[in-house]
């Protein structure tokens with residue numbers, strides 16, 4: 001499945017929720033850009049972009065079921081849902097993407113560049129949406145590209 005096919009499928013799943021669609025597109029754009037600037041290999045870049053597109057796949061379901069977006073539930077339900085959503089992918093790719101979707105709010109034990117960059121891209125978008133200042137997320141950033149982009153996007157004080 002190409003990234004563009006995945007993107008179209010995810011936009012359709014968002015069912016007209018502009019907030020969800022715009023958040024997803026923003027996280028994907030930052031993740032893709034940081035990944036390329038950090039020179040990820042092609043396979044890791046693909047995994048990163050797939051995880052960025054699908055990272056909040058459980059959000060509408062959790063909102064409908066529980067009326068709020070519980071982070072832990074979002075991770076556990078998302079890891080299950082993304083396996084169905086991307087079922088045509090090989091198992092090794094599915095396993096890593098499901099792991100990333102299932103841990104994107106978990107900041108301890110970040111075990112790879114794909115994981116770190118997904119966290120950074122989601123943090124930058126969340127900071128934009130919530131009006132956070134740079135210093136609130138800066139200590140979590142590890143990549144040079146993520147630090148440069150966050151510094152350019154978010155107010156310092």
Ligand SMILES: [Fe+2]
Pocket residue numbers: 023027055056122
């Ligand atoms: Fe998100």
